[in-house]
Amino acid sequence: MADEKLPEEVTKYSFRSKMWDYMKKNGLVSFPLNIHNRIPNFKGAIKAAQRLTELEEFKKAKTIEISPDKPQKPVRYLALVANKEILVPIPRLRSGLFLHITSVAGATKAELKTLSTIYGLKQVGKPIGVDSNIKVDLVVLGSVCVSREGYRLGKGEGFADLEFAMMVRMGAITENTKVITTVHDCQIVDDLPSQLFKEHDVPVDIIITPTQTIIVQQKVKKYSGIIWEMLSERKLATMPVLRQLKEMDEKEGKIVILKEVDSDTETKQYYKNHTKRLKYKKRFNPNQFPFKTEDSAPEEESIKKIKKSFPKKRYSRNVKKEENIDPSSKDKEEKKLGKSTERRKYANPRLKSNIDFSLKLSNISYGVRVRDLKNALLERGVKPNEIIWQGYRGICYLHFNKLRGENISPDQPVQVDSIVANLQQLRIGDSTDIIVEPAKPISRIEVTDVSAV
Secondary structure, X not given: OOOOOOOOOOOHHHHHHHHHXXXXXXXXXXXXOOOOOOOXXXXXXXXXXXXXXXXXXXXXXXXXXXXXXXXXXXHHHHHHHOOOEEEEEOHHHOOOOEEEEOXXXXXXXXXXXXXXXXXXXXXXXXXXXXXXXXXXXXXXXXXXXXXXXXXXXXXXXXXXXHHXXXXXXXXXXXXXXXXXXXXXXXXXXXXXXXXXXXXXXXXXXXEEOOOOEEXXXXXXXXXXXXXXHHOEHHHHHHOHHHHHHHHHHHHOOOOOOOEOOOOOHHHHHHXXXXXXXXXXXXXXXXXXXXXXXXXXXXXXXXXXXXXXXXXXXXXXXXXXXXXXXXXXXXXXXHHXXXXXXXXXXXXXXXXXXXXXXXXXXXXXXXXXXXXXXXXXXXXXXXXXXXXXXXXXXXXXXXXEOOOOOOOOOOOOOOOOHHHHHHOOOOOOXXXXXXXXXXXXXXXXXXEEOOOOO
C-alpha cells in the first residue's frame, strides 16, 4: 500500500507561501516581482489608495502612520497631496522609530512623488522617537493576506505589530484608533483560522481593495502594550528604540522579563530562507578563527586550508626575476613572443592619452543624465574627448586633447577661451546656470564616449 500523503501543516507561513506563489504565478504584482518574504506590490495599488482617500476616517485625519512598503507608496503620496502629516517607520527600526513628514507648501506633484519614496523620506523626514508627544489619527498597513474578520498576516517579521505596540506605549494611539490595510482582492482569505493569531497580532478595522471597501463588523480586540516575554535579547540588540522603552518601563517600576530562547518559528523560517542567499556572500576571516584548541597546530593547518580556498590575485603577466634570466634566452623569448615580457603598465591604451586641459561642470541638478549633457554640448559645438560623469554629486569633468595643430609648438598654450565661452549660461533640463571652471585631470569613475548619443 502506497504511503498516504500527510496533510500539510496549517501555519501562518503556509498561508503566506501560498499567497506569494499564487500572485506571482498569475501576474498580479508589479516591481519588485520577487515577492517572497515581502509585502506584495499588487497591481491596482493606486486604485486602492484612491478609494482609501474617500473614507471619512482619512478626510478627518490630520496625522497618519503609513507602512514603508512598496504598495503603500500611493497612499503616502495622496496623503501628502491632501496636506496630511505622515509617519513612516524607519526600516527594521535600526536607527529610530519614525520619520515625520509634514505637508510641504508649494511642492509640485513630482516633488511629492519623490517625497513619498523611501529615498525622499530619508532625505526630508524628521526622525522622532518614543519621547515624542505626537498623536496619530489613522494607521495604514500592508498585508500579505487578510480575512474579512480582520485577521491580518504581514511578511512574518512582526515589525508592524511591534510598531503598533510602541505607539500605544507612547500614547500616540489608543485601542480605538482605526487600522486600515490596502490589498488586492485575491489577498482576502476566507479561512484564516483565528487560533493562529495571538494577542500581539494587530487586527484591521477596514480592508481596501481596488474594487471594494470592507468594514469589519465583529472587531478583534487590539492589545494595548508591549509583551516583553515575546521579545528576545537579539531583538533588543538590533533596536535601540526598544531598549529605550525597556529602560522607561523599568524606571517606572515594571518588571521586564525577556524571552530566554529566541524560538519564534516565523522568525526562524524567515532567516532560514535568507540564510540560503547570504551564506555565500560572507567571507571567512582566517585572522578571527572561531575556536581555539590546546594544540595550535590543528588550528594553523585549518587556517592554511581556508587561505588556499580564497581566489588568488590575477596579474596581467608573470614577471621573471632579472637575475634568474639568461640575457640570450631572454632575447630569444621576446623574439618568439613578438612582445616584451615586462608587465604592461596600462591595460587600456586610452589611459595614456595626452590631456591638454580639463573643465569642471558643477551645479548640475539631480535627475540630469549624461545623455542630456551630451546633447547640450553637441548643440554648442563642444566635443570633449572624454566625459567623467558624477551626476550624483552634481558635477562632471570634460577632458580635451589633440587641440594643437601639427604646426603649433608644444610649448604654446592651448586657447580654451572659445570653449569656455561656448559653455557660458549652459542649462540642462531644470538646472540653473551650470558653473564652468578649469580643473586638473582626475581619476576615471565613468568614461563615456561623446559620440554615442
